[in-house]
Amino acid sequence: MKRIISILTVLVMLFALVSCGAESSGQATPTPEPTQQATPTDTPSPTPVKDTTGMTQLEIDLGLDKYVPTTSFKLRPGLYMENGTLMHEGEPYASIGVNYVSGLQSCFLDPLNGFDDCDRVYSILNEYGIDYCRVFFGVFWPNDYKLMLSDMKTFYAFWDKAVQKAEEYGIGLICSVFFNFEAVSDCFDEPRSAWYDPESQTRKFMTDYTTTVVNRYKDSPAIWGWEFSNEVSLSADLPNRADFHGETTTQHLGTRPYRDENDDIFTDKMFPVMAQWAELVRELDPYDRILSTGNSEPRPSQWHQYKYNTWQRDTESQMSEIFLLQNPDPYDTMSIHTYELLERFEGSETFEGLFTAYNKVARENGKALFIGEFSGYEKEPHRQNAEVIIDAIVATQTPLSCVWVMGGVGLAADTSLDDVPELRAQILGYIQQANEKLAESIKNN
Secondary structure, three states: OHHHHHHHHHHHHHHHHHHHHHHHHOOOOOOOOOOOOOOHHHOOOOOOOOOOOOOOHHHHHOOOOOOOOOOOOOOOOOEEEEOOEEEEOOEEOOEEEEEOOOHHHHHHHOHHHHHHHHHHHHHHHHHOOOOEEEEEOOOOOHHHHHHHHHOHHHHHHHHHHHHHHHHHHOOEEEEEEEOOHHHHHHHOOOOHHHHHOOOOHHHHHHHHHHHHHHHHHOOOOOEEEEEEEOOHHHHEOOOOHHHHOEEOOOHHHOOOOEEOHHHOEOHHHHHHHHHHHHHHHHHHOOOOOEEEOOOOOOOOOHHHHHHHOOOOOOOHHHHHHHHHHOOOOOOOEEEEEEOOOOOOOOOOOOHHHHHHHHHHHHHHOOOEEEEEEEEOOOOOOOHHHHHHHHHHHHHOOOOEEEEEOOOOOOOOOOOOOOOHHHHHHHHHHHHHHHHHHHHHHHHHO
16 A cells, blocks of 8 residues: 555656656747837928918918018007097007008019119108008009919918018008909909909919918008008999900900900999909907998099989089998098099189088098098199198198109109109108198097
């Protein structure tokens, strides 16, 4: 029995040894090697992320960088209305400026000379204490629009620099967005009536371009106001409109070859479109800068043209009605351009009487009269009116006005007259004195 127990004990020990041998002879699990750390040169650099805060999709699609003003405003940028009073930086404002309509356009079309010209003109304005100027905020001829549209990224690169130039000099810009409104429809080979059609290429461009420029430059202290166009009212409701049908003379600049009844302009069709444009600007500009139609003064028969298709002269009451109709809400200025006295209603025989009548309509409707152009530099007969008009502006406390004209356009004081230095000193010096009087009258009221 003992022998059997011994044998069993030996067998158990042998089994245990065999088991231990089998475990010790198995392959050990390999120890994982430490993970290799990548060096900085092995990792691709992250792509910089553009700051697109506040940019429109149109700006982003064009590949534009965000526009950052070079200077800041104190309280609120530009000109604005408050309780029927024109304001700037929290204070009532009245002053005379200049037209420098082609200034920004030249920075795009002729940058080698354009920026130098801005330096020259803005320096002159600073010398005479003139705060602002009225400018094209785009281009003029259809061919210029086509050039702009062919490379919008380049266009805005130059436009950014042009706005910054005004910021550097502290000059305000009243921006006429579609100065030559028919050039837009011509650019798209559409008649002027395309402005009435919300589905036209003209209207699409109106919306897209306005959205981009207003949103892009809304924080710039150089932007003092927005204007739709230039003198649309002079084309409206003409009894002799057929005289303007036929072959055009500026086809080499991109104008459509012919005009016909589809190019006729009517108050009840065009001015609602202009009101829609103003509403769009109001949505985009958080500072509610002033809005101008850019109209000339009403023709002496403007109301009768609209109502009865005749040239019969309007009364002052009729003038008031059509004047308001062609400067509709939300426009908060009423625009005129004036160069000489015409036979009108009683009391309009002098510039002071005329401006009194226009100011009356504007003030009764909580708006400011804007004399967007008045004669100043031209040779006779208009040149003699300059000081008379300036005196009338002061006497009627007209808040906003711009003399015609500086820069590279016809009849510019600084480019086309033999007696430029003397004339410039005479007119701009007279404006400087007038601005001092306007500031004093505003202060005392």
